[in-house]
Amino acid sequence: MSKPSAASVLEHLPGLVWTTDETGAATYANRHFEAYTGLEWEPSGRIQWLTALHPDDTSSIVERLENAQRTGSHLMTDVRLRRSDGEYRWFAVSASPLSDSLNQGYCWLAIGSDESSADGHFPNSDGRMQRFLDALPTQALLVSPTIELEFANQEVLRWHGLARGPHPLRRMDNLDSDELIGITGPLKHLLENGEPYAGSYQAVHGSGNLHWIDVRMVPIRDAGGRVARYFVLQNDAQDLRHASYLLANEVKILEMVARGAPTADVLHKLCRLVEDLSTDCSCCVLELSLDRKYFRVGAAPSLPDEFKEIFDGKAVDVGLGPCASAAISRKKAEVLDCASDGLRESAIGQLMLVNDFNACLAIPILSPYGNTAGIFAIYRHRHVAFTPHERQVIDRALLIAGISIDRTRHEEALLKREAQLRRSQAQLVAAQRISSTGSFTFDIQRDENIWSEEFYRILDLDPTLKPSIDAVRERVHPEDLELFNTEIQRGLSGDGADFIFRIVTTDASVKFIRGLARVTHEIEDYPVFMGTVQDITNSKRAEDALRRGEEALTKAREDLAYVSRAMTISALTTSIAHEVSQPLSGILANANTCLRLLARDPPNVAAASETARRTIRDTMRATEVIKRLRVMFNRQIPVMEETNLNEITREVIALSSKDMRDRSIAVTVQLDPEVPTITGDRIQLQQVILNMLLNAAEAMADIEGPRSMVVRTHSDAVGSTVLSIADVGIGIPAENADKLFEAFFTTKRNGMGIGLSISRSIIENHGGVMWAEMNNGPGATVAFSIPRQARP
Incomplete structure (x- = not known):
């Protein structure tokens, strides 16, 4: 046996240990042997250990060794060994055959005895045996055939927490009857046959807890073969059983995690496992929410429901005791005595005391990624330090809990993402159906097409049809096929495509389709052609209908404007008659004068010529009046041209001057000569101004006192030309201010309510705005502004 390989065991045995070969020479000695005898062992040499024996004991030990070698049995005797200072002391020596030796080697163990024989005889062998057994690190007992305890070694006393005495018999006296029954009672019925036995039972440990004990019993017989006593060796197997129980349950719980069992079931099993061990x-x-702001009860199998209610769904707050503290600090939090702790005033403290819990340990549960996944809380009736075995159980439970909660979080996140994806897909399908928009993707490198459900529907294609560009071409209207191919090639080249084409469906109807497509690198790491098709048939038809409606509306507006002009001119009949009758009267008078001058003898040709010129002048004047009237009555297409607003304003004022005099209205004209020319239709603008003049006159029809209006032009801050007509009439009632320009709204007894509406429409078509406002004094002001570059 080499020293390095045996050192871990033999160096720590409570005695002198050495081994011998078949010749009796020592091949190994532990440090206790070397220290006691002073004989040093070297791996390369041998030591003659017999030299350390008392000379009177040498022959006896050699003889006993030879006998043991012949029988292959153990050797037990008492010898005296010389100490390094030369003094001899008694030792109980045992020699055991080395089972793995090819020769007859032995392993020796010598246990020292404090008693020495004064007369040179061996001390009492039983006493030496007791001392030997006391040195063993296992429980050793001697039991009488009547199942009475004769001896229990020091380890038995230590295990049971009994007092230690200097004498074996005294130590035995310390074992009370209950302890004796605890040691021997479960074995009684197993010893009746006097046969060796190996088994297990439970006994009360000195801590007050039940421990499992592994026991081995061998009968010791006398010379007549009768059982003289039983030799019992016991080992505390509690830790081993706990370890086996823990391992078996860990395997089951991990299998639950691997099978995807609900986290609540896994955590329930973990709590029960810690409680059992x-x-x-x-x-x-x-459990903690992902933002670590809220608690969720994962499991609490042996706690009252009130504990679940006080935590489940609640915010992490210091008022929730050590559990909240551990969640906030990410460190262990412990309450040793709730009754004297500040926690007792809180709801959780009161709940603990009501249920007789006075101590609590809260430990953060960490996920495999180091995040705080939850809290493992242990409530106890009193504070007691956890044993190393209990701490091991808790640590392993924390590890599994972290794995389980983290798995659940990942599964919940995955389910959430899947649900979001399903909702997004459903929303996309619904959105495409609502907007009549289908999508497609063309993987250029792989030559693969992906079409959406709406794409198939819009193009009236069989949903089972394999996507291909040729399938789409078959639907394209023959007249648009060239356009379609050109735009697709443009899109594939990277320029993008945005065009409208027609398709012919299976029922021979025609649809208008808008196609948009471009090459993108955002889907894969290589170019992918993607785009949309939108059914715009209805909008196309609506556009056509709208265009036709706008044309009809424009025509109706023109007709309405014509009626409005006719009505306006009708209102000015008197002024028009006056304007025409004056030149006609002049023509008649001049013609009569010319006849008289020519009838003289001799004729007054010079005077007749002058009269003829005046006749021509009045004729031209009448012609111009009639011409202006004809233009206003004619239904001509608007002509946008450079126009001087001052000029057309004077013409309208002149046309309406007779009507204004008849109504006793004084018209003040303030036309700014610097106003810029505008682009507009002369006749339409005259209609607007004329309508404004007549409305102002109507507003003053029923007032007492002077009637006047001011016609003014000027340029505003942005360079537009502004024309305003202010009167001193009845003004604009507040409730009618917003309705004044609405069609068919009027405050006149015989009005149609279209004048101002048409006027505003004309001004807006010129790119301008028209408005009305109350004056600071009596009356109101109606005005419009037109930018220099009016809308054509």
Whole structure:
């Protein structure tokens, strides 16, 4: 036996240990042997250990060794060994055959005795045996055939927590009857046949807890073959049983995790496991939300429901005691005495005291990634330090709990993402159906097409049809096929495509489709052609209908404007008659004068010529009036041209001057000569101004006192030309301010309510705005502004 390989065991035995070969020479000696005898062992040499024996004991030990070698049995005797200072002391020596030796080697163990024989005889062998057994690190007992305890070694006393005495008999007296029954009672019925026995039973440890004991019993017989006593060796197997129980349950729980069992079931099993293998423990596992702001009870199998209610769904707050403290600090938090702790005033403290829990340990549960996944809380009736075995159980439970909670979180996150994906897909399908938009993806490198459900529906294709560009081409209207191919090639080249084409469906109807597509690198790490198709048939038809409606509306508006002009001119009949009658009267008078001048003898040709010129002048004047009237009555297409607003304003004022005089209205004209010309239709703008003049006159029809209006032009801050007409009439009632320009709204008894509506429409078509406002004094002001570059 080599020293390095045996050192871990033999160096720590409570005695002198050495081994001998078949010649009796020592091949190994532990440090106790070397220290006591002073004989040093070297791996390369041998030591003659017999030289350390008392000369009177040498022959006896050699004879006994030879006998043991012949029979292959153990050797037990008492010898005296010389100490390094020369003094001899008695030792109980045993020699055991080395079972793995090819020769007759032995392993020797010598246990020292404090008693020495004064007369040179051996001391009492039983006493030496007791001292030998006391040195053993296992429990050793001698039991009489009547199952009475004769001896229990020091390890038995230590295990039971009994007092130690200087004498074996005194130590035995310390074992009370209950302890004796605890040691021997379970064995009684097994010893009746006097046969060797190996088994297990439970006994009360000195701590007050039940421990499992492994026992081996051998009968010791006298010369007549009768059982003289039983030799019992016992070992505390509690830790081994706990380890086996823990391992078996860990395997089961990990299998649950691997099978995807609900986390609540896994945590329930973990709590039960810790409670089974620990003293006075009621466990609770609190999961934390991902943001670590809320608790969720994972398991609390042995705690009242009130504990679950006080934590489940509650925010992490210091008022929730050590569990909240551990969650916030990410460190262990412990309450040793709730009755004297500040926690007793809180709800959780009161709940602990009501249920007779006075201590609590809260430990953060860490996920495999180091995040705090939850809290493992252990409630106890009193504070007691955990044993190393209990701490091991708790640590392993924390590890499994972290794995289980983390797995659940990943599964929940995965289910959430899957649900979000399903919702997104459903929303996409619904959105495509609502908007009549289908999508497609063309993997250029792999020559693979992916079409959405709506794509198939819009193009009226069989949903089982394999996607291909040729299948789409078959649907394209023959007249648009060239456009389709050109745009697709453009899109594939990277320029993008945005075009409208027609398709012919299976029922021969025609659809208008808008296609958009471009090459992107955002889906894969290589170019992918993707895009959309949108059924715009309805919008196309709506556009056509709208266009036709707008054309009809424009025509109706023109007709309405014509009616409005006719009505306006009708209102000015008197002024028009006056304007025409004046030149006609002049023409008639001039013609009569010319006849008289020519009838003289001799004729007054010079005077007749002058009269003829005045006749021509009045004729031109009448012609111009009639021409202006004809233009206003004619239904002509608007002509946008450079126009001077001052000029057309004077023309309208002149046309309406007679009507204004008849109504006793004084018209003040303030036209800014610097206003810029505008682009507009002369006739339409005259209609607007004329309508404004007549409305102002109507507003003053019923007032007493002077009637006047001011017609003014000027340029505003942005360079637009502004024309305003202010009157001193009845003004604009507040409730009618927003309705004034609405079609068919009027405050006049015989009005149609279209004048201002048409006027605003005309101004807006010129790119301008029209408004009305109350004056600071009596009356109101109606105005419009037109930018220099009016809308054509």
